[in-house]
Structure formats: C-alpha cells, structure tokens
Amino acid sequence: MKNKKWLRSVAFILLLAVAFVGVSQCYGIPNSYDTRNLAAFDDEKEGTIDGLVFGTSVIGYSWNTPAAWQDYGMAIYHMGTSEQPFAVIRPFMDYALKKHDIKYAVIDVHGLRSKTVISSLKATKVRSAYLNFPGEFSRFKVLHAIFDYAEMAFEFYGKPKDGKYVNLNDKSYYLPLYIFHSRWVDGLKKSDFVTVENKYMGANDRKNAFGVMDCSGYLNLWDYEITGEIDGFQRQQLEMLFEYGKEKNIELIFISLPSFRTKDEQRELSNLIKFCNEQGYDTIDFADETVLNEAGIDLKKDFVNKGHLNSRGGIKSTKYVCEFLKEKGYYTPDHRGEELYKSWNKSAKAYFNFYENGWKNKK
Amino acid sequence: MTLISVEFALFWLVTALLYFVFPLKYRWTVLLGSSLLFYFWNGLGTGYFMLFTVAAVYVTGLLLDKYNNEHKDYLKSHPDMTRDEKKALKQKMQKKKRCILSAGLVVSFAFLVFLKYFNFLSGQAFSVLSLFGVKGTAPKIDLALPLGISFYTLQATSYIVDVYRGKLAAEKNFAKMTLFVSFFPQIIQGPIGRFGHMAPQLFEGHRFDFREAKFGTQLFLWGLIKKLTLAEYMGIIADEIFGNYTQYKGLIILFGAMVYGVQVYADFSGGMDMISGVAQVFGIKMAVNFERPYFARSVSEFWRRWHITLGAWMRDYVFYPLSLSKAFANMGKKTRKVFGTYIGKMLPTFLASFIAFFLVGVWHGSSYKYVVYGLWNSVIISGSILLEPVYKKIIEKLKINTECFSWQLFQILRTFLLVSVGRIFSRADSLMISFNMIKNMFSEFNPWVLTNGTLYTFGLQPRQMFLVFLVIIVLFVVSLMQEKGMKIRESLEKQNMLFQWLVIIGAIIFVAIYGAYGDQFNAADFVYQQF
Numbered sequence: 001m002k003n004k005k006w007l008r009s010v011a012f013i014l015l016l017a018v019a020f021v022g023v024s025q026c027y028g029i030p031n032s033y034d035t036r037n038l039a040a041f042d043d044e045k046e047g048t049i050d051g052l053v054f055g056t057s058v059i060g061y062s063w064n065t066p067a068a069w070q071d072y073g074m075a076i077y078h079m080g081t082s083e084q085p086f087a088v089i090r091p092f093m094d095y096a097l098k099k100h101d102i103k104y105a106v107i108d109v110h111g112l113r114s115k116t117v118i119s120s121l122k123a124t125k126v127r128s129a130y131l132n133f134p135g136e137f138s139r140f141k142v143l144h145a146i147f148d149y150a151e152m153a154f155e156f157y158g159k160p161k162d163g164k165y166v167n168l169n170d171k172s173y174y175l176p177l178y179i180f181h182s183r184w185v186d187g188l189k190k191s192d193f194v195t196v197e198n199k200y201m202g203a204n205d206r207k208n209a210f211g212v213m214d215c216s217g218y219l220n221l222w223d224y225e226i227t228g229e230i231d232g233f234q235r236q237q238l239e240m241l242f243e244y245g246k247e248k249n250i251e252l253i254f255i256s257l258p259s260f261r262t263k264d265e266q267r268e269l270s271n272l273i274k275f276c277n278e279q280g281y282d283t284i285d286f287a288d289e290t291v292l293n294e295a296g297i298d299l300k301k302d303f304v305n306k307g308h309l310n311s312r313g314g315i316k317s318t319k320y321v322c323e324f325l326k327e328k329g330y331y332t333p334d335h336r337g338e339e340l341y342k343s344w345n346k347s348a349k350a351y352f353n354f355y356e357n358g359w360k361n362k363k
Numbered sequence: 364m365t366l367i368s369v370e371f372a373l374f375w376l377v378t379a380l381l382y383f384v385f386p387l388k389y390r391w392t393v394l395l396g397s398s399l400l401f402y403f404w405n406g407l408g409t410g411y412f413m414l415f416t417v418a419a420v421y422v423t424g425l426l427l428d429k430y431n432n433e434h435k436d437y438l439k440s441h442p443d444m445t446r447d448e449k450k451a452l453k454q455k456m457q458k459k460k461r462c463i464l465s466a467g468l469v470v471s472f473a474f475l476v477f478l479k480y481f482n483f484l485s486g487q488a489f490s491v492l493s494l495f496g497v498k499g500t501a502p503k504i505d506l507a508l509p510l511g512i513s514f515y516t517l518q519a520t521s522y523i524v525d526v527y528r529g530k531l532a533a534e535k536n537f538a539k540m541t542l543f544v545s546f547f548p549q550i551i552q553g554p555i556g557r558f559g560h561m562a563p564q565l566f567e568g569h570r571f572d573f574r575e576a577k578f579g580t581q582l583f584l585w586g587l588i589k590k591l592t593l594a595e596y597m598g599i600i601a602d603e604i605f606g607n608y609t610q611y612k613g614l615i616i617l618f619g620a621m622v623y624g625v626q627v628y629a630d631f632s633g634g635m636d637m638i639s640g641v642a643q644v645f646g647i648k649m650a651v652n653f654e655r656p657y658f659a660r661s662v663s664e665f666w667r668r669w670h671i672t673l674g675a676w677m678r679d680y681v682f683y684p685l686s687l688s689k690a691f692a693n694m695g696k697k698t699r700k701v702f703g704t705y706i707g708k709m710l711p712t713f714l715a716s717f718i719a720f721f722l723v724g725v726w727h728g729s730s731y732k733y734v735v736y737g738l739w740n741s742v743i744i745s746g747s748i749l750l751e752p753v754y755k756k757i758i759e760k761l762k763i764n765t766e767c768f769s770w771q772l773f774q775i776l777r778t779f780l781l782v783s784v785g786r787i788f789s790r791a792d793s794l795m796i797s798f799n800m801i802k803n804m805f806s807e808f809n810p811w812v813l814t815n816g817t818l819y820t821f822g823l824q825p826r827q828m829f830l831v832f833l834v835i836i837v838l839f840v841v842s843l844m845q846e847k848g849m850k851i852r853e854s855l856e857k858q859n860m861l862f863q864w865l866v867i868i869g870a871i872i873f874v875a876i877y878g879a880y881g882d883q884f885n886a887a888d889f890v891y892q893q894f
Contacts, residue, residue: 015864
C-alpha cells in the first residue's frame, strides 16, 4: 500500500512535469527572423554541415545560405542572432560538433565591438540567443558561457544601471515560463504551438529584405587610418576563441561585414580584424573599399539601412565570402546533387522564388 | 527569502526531508535550526531582537512558574490554612507575580515600541514641543523592523500571561522556547499562536503522514492561487485608485476600497493558507486565522472571522482583563447612576472594546490613520450594540423577516460596505488623505463608471479583469461550500484519482500561467508582512 502511494506520487510528478514542459514550450520566447535558423538546427541531417557562420544582425542581413548553396554547393549553416553575445560561439560550436564534422567557422566581429558587447548582454538578447538554442540541456551550457562572459564584460566596461541587462543571479533564465507566462494577456498565436519553420535556412526574408537606402553619402565613415589597439577584453575573448579553434581543429575566419558606424566604431572593427590577421587568421574587412568593389556592392542600391545590407547586397557579400573560402583552400566541397542535401535544394529554390518575386513586386 | 520563491520551496523541501530523517525525539531541533536559519537569512542584524524577546519571556516564565509552584507547594504543605490565610497568601503571590509579569511585558513590548513607534512618537513629541517654541529635529532611528515583530511579540507575551495565570507550566528548555517564538512559517505574518496549542505539536516529533503532506501542499497551492491570481491583480487597481485619489470621485473611491478589501483578504488569507500548508506537511496544525469574513452579517462578527488570532489575543489579554477588572466594574456602577442601567451596564464593555480596537489599530502601524481605522471598527460595533433596541423596534414595525435569505444578504453587503469604508483609513497614505477620499466618495454620484469602461482604466486589461472575476467566483463558491460545512480537500480525496490529478495539475498550471509574478509584475510582499 505504501509503495503504491509512492508510485502514484512519482507518476503524478511525471505527469506534472510533462504538463509543465508542454506549457513552457508554448510560453517560450516568440519566434523571430533572428532565431528560427538556430531553433531549426537539429532538422539538419547528421554529417551534412561543413562550416558555420556567427554574428549579430549584420550577419543576419549579409549572409545568405541559399546563395552559398546554389552557386557553390557549400554547406554552411547560419547560427547568428540579433546582437549575439560573442560568448555563445564556443558552446554553439560544441553542440554542432556532436552531429557534424565542422571544418571552419566564419565569424563577424561586430559582436565584439565594446558597445555591442554591452548591448548584447541585454536580457532580451541573451534570452533570444539561448532560449532558441536547440539542445534542451545544452542551453544551460550556453547560458553559463554568457554569464561568465557578462561577468568579465561588466567588470571590464562597467554594468549599465538601467536594469535591462542580464542579471547573473536571475533564476528565471532557467525557467522561461517565469518571464513569458504573462504573454497570456496578449493571447497565444499559432506560432506558439507549431514547430519553427526555417524554409529559407535563415536567409533574409524580413519585411525590409527588399528595402533600399542610398548609403553612398556615408562612404567617408570608412575613410580612416587603422590606429590604436583592441582592448584587453576583446583580446581575451579572441584568444579564448583561437585556443578553442586549435583544440577542436576548427579553422576560424574573421570578417567585418558592411555596415556604417561612426569612424571610431569602424576603426574598432578594423582593429579587431587587424589583430586576428596578425595572429595568422584569414580576415575580410568590408570597410576596405577594394573589398567592397570586388564584392560588387552598390552603396546606392544594396543597403536597407545604414547598418545592414538588403537581400541583394546580402547575396553579393555571401558570394564574396564563398569565393574567398574557395580561394584560400578551405574545405568547401560542392554538395549539390548529393542525396543528403535534398532539403537544401528545396530551400534554395524556395528562397530564390521569394527573392525574385520580392524584387519584381518592388519594381 | 520570501514565501513565494524558489529558495523557499527548496528550503521547505530540505527541512521536510531532514525532519523526517531525524530521530522522532529530536525532530523539533530540525524545525529550530530551520527557523533560525530562515530568520537570520531574512535579516541578520535584526534577528537578535527576536532572541532578546525569547530570552525575556523565557526568564519571566521561569520566575512566574517558580512562584506558581511555591504557592502550590505551600498550600500542599499547609493543608490546615484558613480561607482568609489562603486569600492573603494568594494576594501576596499575585503581587510578586504581577511585578515579574509587568517587567516581562515591558521588556518584550519595549523592542516593539522602540523599533516600530519610536520615530512616530519622537516626531509627534517634537511637533508638540515646537508649539511651545522648542526648536530642533526629532531624533530618528534607522533600523529595519525585525521580521514578524508585531506577531511574535504578541505570541511571546501571551505565553507569559498564561504562565502568570497558571494555565501553563513554564518551558524549561530555552531552545524549545526559541522554536515556539520563531517557527519559520508563522514568523512571517502569524497566525499568533498560543503556547498551549503550538508547543505540544512543535516539540513532539511527527511521523511522515502522506495524507497530511498532500493536504498541506494542496493548501499551500490554494494560498498561492489567492495571492498570485487575485491579490496581486487587485493590488494593481487599488494602487492606482489610492495612489491617484485626487483624480477619482464617487463610486470609484468606493470601488477602490472594496477592491482593496478583496486584495487584502486574498493576500492575508492566502498567506495564511500557505503558512498552514507548510506546517501541515510537518504534521503541525496552525491556529485558524480566517473563517470567511466576508460572509459576516455584522462588523463584530466580521472581527470574529477576520484575523481571528489577533482578535482572540485582544479579547483574552486586553478586553476581558479590562472589562472584568475592578476599576471597570466600579466605573459601571457609577455610570449606571448617571446614564441609566442599559448604558451604565454597557459603558465598561464599550470602553474595553474601544481600547482593544485602539490597540488593534496601533498594532497595524505607527500612524494616526491606523488609530482611526481601529476606532472606526470600535465605533461601528459599539454603535450597533447601543442601537440594537432601536433596530429591533424598526424591524418589528416594518415587519421585516430577518430569517430570510434577502435580509441576510443585505446584512452581509452592509457589513462589507462598512468594513470597506474603514479600509480607506488603513490603505490611504495618511489620515488626511483618507478623509479627503471619503469626502470625494460622497462628492459625486456616478454609477455609470461601472458600465462605461472606466473599470478597465485602472491598470488591468480586459483579459486580466476577466481572470480576476473568474477567481473571485471560484473563491466565492469554495467559501460557500466551506460555509455549508463541506471540507474541500477531503471531498476531493474521495473523487477518482484521475480527476484529483487533473484538478491539482490544472491548479498548478493555472497559477504558473496566470499568476502575477515575474518581470512583468512587481510582485509585492504580503500586505500583513509589513505590520
């Protein structure tokens, strides 16, 4: 009789846990353009991905996986998120390595700009990055990496006082329902119940994918001398990443994709690229006019706003990076036609239909 | 560590595990350890005040007990004493005991008065002195109020009065005395326990009882629902109306007062349910503090159903000792000659009630508004007793059937209304503001605010209003069933297991989704925790 009661209790707790997890899934962070590629990572078949791309929204606009696939057959997965904390790169790679033989990672350095380091530690950005991470338990590894990173960053740059930033003691990170349950007031939507759809492999299909802003007037922002050095925090983070790459045998390529910041900020980005280059890593700095011209990016037509390329510009920058990877001899076999990559063909086809229709309708 | 926190849940779980693992005889030490840990966790600096109070009542109890025993032993060893000799001995002992009791009470209450009322009293004293041209700044103490000081002081002093009265033998074990005063669930906001009721339960080890643990957890959950899905939402409306009272008139003020009434009930009784639930898991039954007060048909009945342990404390240690004292009896005799038999007979009772309610008001806080809050209740109760013959005559003349439902409903609503108006004094920021609010309440007759969407402008969205309405309905139905004598948890236990599970899991998920907690809400502490 006593055992029966205990068994019943265990069954009750299990049932409660199932109900709780179910509800937590519905009341998680809403899906967005920035995160669904991350959330859908597990949909990829084992051993199919060769390279990864990391970065902030800059990469979200400037990297186009379907373009890399359609023209080069490169299997590169986009794992960037809006204002992605730089700290997530290593645990993300760890997770990817469980299923794939990752050979290289292309990392945009915008996330390591001192200003972005702090803004990437806003609670919303942190939640967005780790809650959409596919592995239920690996999420905690991501979270702890962010916490360590935040501790170091706050110590180095100081913690802003406006209360929007990640609180290292906040247990609600482990229980998203704590934060997101109040969404019941707005009502749940279909997207809260159905699986994340990533039909374009994270390529830019935002509402403003076909927007155009003439940024030629900002060209002077790229006209500066690369002087000074990166700060201690940036150096520490990069060195940790270099170490990781060596340990896991993953080659790292550092890039700074096109965006117009202030001259000081641009200089900071170029310094980051310069440092990586000095350490022997391949780099691309799109603030270099030669690179920009080689990529064929039209400042009048290929930007959607000062900080981001539109979908046309994104394809151009992607192709430039792909050419660069090929030229430098990275492991970039053409997987087109292989049985395992059927879904990639489908996604690329769907994206280019969307892309062409979008620009056609724009005209 | 608040009652609604992951830390507390873990603390509760670990304490329960340790409690049931320890040998039966020493299980009370687990409660003591946990209680001290809980107390000092919540305020290391102020914890010593609680220990001082324990020491004071402990020593007082021992001294009183010594005289009680001496008295008994003397009577035993002198069986041939005359009645007068016995009386003289009793008086002599009483005198000594009274001195000890007074000292014990003074020391115990000194901490409360000093920490809770010093700033107020010194401010008032300097205001008076300034009228006589004395200049200066009132001295202030800047110390956090020890957790539960208003509750544990009353609990501790009830013990020494009971020892003084010979109802209890003094507790010889200081550690056990400490546990009685600091028992961790009840230290937060009561109930104000009595030694005779709590001590045997606390000190005697309880074996794990699955049913008690289940019932305790269910009660905790019910309290959580009251607190998070009703009190917190009602608090948003009450905060808006009381915080911006100048913008509101007429029925909105009354609505705000009623909403605050529901808030404070859901908050306090919810907290009590949680506390009782925690204790029940250890096999300890706390004193009942609420018996559906909003079903009361008079304000005096309301106070027999609301914060019962405070009312009982005032009754046993203030009201009866005063109203039955020689001084009051003499006063009654004298006033009978002046005001007639009825008023003369009632006056000592009214005065005792007046003092008790004054103390109830003052107990809530150091502000004139609380004094008026207490006196409002006293005046209503005394007035209704005084006017009872008049009411009877009116009822007879109008041939009102007082046994029917409609009359009882009228009485319930009338009581709710009177209590709600009284709440304005306790909730408003100051006495002047409460008077202004009452003035504003009568300055405009605006019943349309109930239907023109105004109710949605106080901070709750329509869906939240609907939720609150739903929870009130559930609370009402449950209260009605309890009022009819139904035992909810026992009844649920008789249902099919699947149904039971659905109800409990449904309730947990309900509170997890609809509870006002997390970043979007500034979930407040319990209202009564601040007293």
